[in-house]
Amino acid sequence: MSTQRTTILIVGAGPTGLAAAISLVKQGFRHILIVEETASKGAASRAMTIHAATLEALDSINCAEALIELGIKGSGMQLSDRTAPFMDAEFASLAPYTKFPFVLLISQSTTEMVLEAQLHEMDVEVLRPEKVVGFQRNDDGEIDVSFESGKVITAQYVLGADGAKSVIRQLAGVGFADPDGAPVDDRLAQMILADVSFSSSNSNLPTDKVCGTASGGKFFLTIPLPKSPESDPIYRIGFNVPSSAGPPPSNPPTSYLQQYLDEQGPFNLSSDASVNPNPIHISKTIWSTRFRTHAAIADQFLVRMGSPVEAGGRGRGLVLLVGDAAHIHSPAGGLGMNLGIRDAISLGPVLAAHAASNNESLPKNDKLLEEYVTTRRDRALSTIRLTKRIMSIANVLGTAKLLDINYWFFRLVGRIPFVKRQIAWNLSGLGNR
Numbered sequence: 001m002s003t004q005r006t007t008i009l010i011v012g013a014g015p016t017g018l019a020a021a022i023s024l025v026k027q028g029f030r031h032i033l034i035v036e037e038t039a040s041k042g043a044a045s046r047a048m049t050i051h052a053a054t055l056e057a058l059d060s061i062n063c064a065e066a067l068i069e070l071g072i073k074g075s076g077m078q079l080s081d082r083t084a085p086f087m088d089a090e091f092a093s094l095a096p097y098t099k100f101p102f103v104l105l106i107s108q109s110t111t112e113m114v115l116e117a118q119l120h121e122m123d124v125e126v127l128r129p130e131k132v133v134g135f136q137r138n139d140d141g142e143i144d145v146s147f148e149s150g151k152v153i154t155a156q157y158v159l160g161a162d163g164a165k166s167v168i169r170q171l172a173g174v175g176f177a178d179p180d181g182a183p184v185d186d187r188l189a190q191m192i193l194a195d196v197s198f199s200s201s202n203s204n205l206p207t208d209k210v211c212g213t214a215s216g217g218k219f220f221l222t223i224p225l226p227k228s229p230e231s232d233p234i235y236r237i238g239f240n241v242p243s244s245a246g247p248p249p250s251n252p253p254t255s256y257l258q259q260y261l262d263e264q265g266p267f268n269l270s271s272d273a274s275v276n277p278n279p280i281h282i283s284k285t286i287w288s289t290r291f292r293t294h295a296a297i298a299d300q301f302l303v304r305m306g307s308p309v310e311a312g313g314r315g316r317g318l319v320l321l322v323g324d325a326a327h328i329h330s331p332a333g334g335l336g337m338n339l340g341i342r343d344a345i346s347l348g349p350v351l352a353a354h355a356a357s358n359n360e361s362l363p364k365n366d367k368l369l370e371e372y373v374t375t376r377r378d379r380a381l382s383t384i385r386l387t388k389r390i391m392s393i394a395n396v397l398g399t400a401k402l403l404d405i406n407y408w409f410f411r412l413v414g415r416i417p418f419v420k421r422q423i424a425w426n427l428s429g430l431g432n433r
């Protein structure tokens with residue numbers, strides 16, 4: 001059995017863990033190890049959007065430029081019924097407040113590739129495959145983390161950046177539940193994502209906007225993806241499958257995707273000539289997946305394994321939760337990875353200072369760490385609320401009939417420039433850095 005020692009152990013090399021490692025090294029902190037259970041990065045990609053506040057944070061660790069070069073500068077997010085748009089977020093309106101007045105459309109796998117390359121430049125390598133299976137406090141108040149391989153790493157701080165099913169959160173005994181105690185929404189319980197190209201490049205889909213179609217409690221998303229010059233345009237599509245329709249296949253084939261596109265997508269993308277005079281088909285499915293979604297937040301983001309500073313301890317043995325390990329919610333608005341990356345980058349200076357504390361500076365740095373977790377938990381709660389609000393508005397819009405007051409209310413309100421700017425502001429995270 002091999003034993004290693006480090007000050008900070010980061011568990012998980014997803015976007016959150018990688019960003020945390022870069023942020024710590026940027027602070028000049030070198031006593032870190034980052035471990036990842038998978039042998040290599042998968043091609044599957046979940047998050048597609050990086051908002052302005054996250055780009056600002058990524059800029060502070062020198063990663064924004066490389067990402068912008070590889071992505072598409074999205075101008076807006078649009079909500080439509082099956083025939084026409086009725087609500088828009090216009091990101092250009094953010095120009096007075098940020099140097100990134102757009103939403104960057106880029107696949108999560110590319111984002112992770114850029115972050116890992118930056119970490120490599122800083123001479124830190126992800127240790128993989130290394131799966132954490134347990135931890136316990138040792139006699140010195142530090143944490144012995146054990147791995148499937150038999151290895152043990154002793155750390156003063158363990159950063160759980162190991163995703164929604166976080167082993168670190170479970171080992172620390174931290175609860176994880178919907179903050180409102182709400183049951184899983186049946187309509188959203190099952191969702192599908194796929195990257196596809198269409199039979200005609202003239203699909204009328206905007207090439208720089210996220211488009212959501214809402215109708216009768218059903219949703220359909222299209223997002224343009226960066227492509228190589230020689231390939232056809234590629235789009236990420238996404239839609240909900242109600243529980244009543246039974247479980248979807250784990251890698252839905254083209255025929256399944258086409259059926260849902262025709263049933264709940266925009267008419268101008270339909271393969272049905274009775275609603276679309278220029279029928280279009282999905283010509284190629286590059287990747288597809290199903291997933292379940294609900295909202296949850298960890299009861300605590302910080303767990304002390306040693307005695308707190310006020311009790312005269314050195315504050316040793318701390319477990320921190322960041323990213324999906326600490327909070328999850330529906331993909332509405334494309335906010336989850338954004339929140340995790342900002343958790344991670346803002347933690348860098350606080351944790352580096354805490355870990356480097358001497359007896360005199362420890363109480364002050366301990367207070368900063370407490371403030372950090374309180375702020376990040378508040379940010380997570382307000383993001384969960386925002387995603388729930390987006391889903392309920394989309395649902396009202398999708399189900400309201402021509403004679404309903406809601407139908408006309410949202411259509412009129414959605415045209416007001418102030419409202420369009422406000423939606424962009426809320427999604428950008430700039431008011432909630």
Ligand SMILES: Cc1cc2nc3c(=O)[nH]c(=O)nc-3n(C[C@H](O)[C@H](O)[C@H](O)COP(=O)(O)OP(=O)(O)OC[C@H]3O[C@@H](n4cnc5c(N)ncnc54)[C@H](O)[C@@H]3O)c2cc1C
Binds near residue numbers: 011015048331
């Ligand atoms: C379908 C879907 C669409 C989404 N779309 C968007 C979007 O458009 N925009 C957005 O901002 N967010 C989106 N999200 C959310 C986003 O994908 C997550 O918020 C993001 O991946 C969280 O990053 P993370 O690093 O915290 O966790 P993860 O990405 O889950 O990374 C955790 C890492 O920890 C590793 N790990 C786990 N357990 C262990 C262990 N025991 N030992 C060692 N390593 C371990 C895993 O292998 C993994 O690499 C979407 C999510 C889903 C499911």
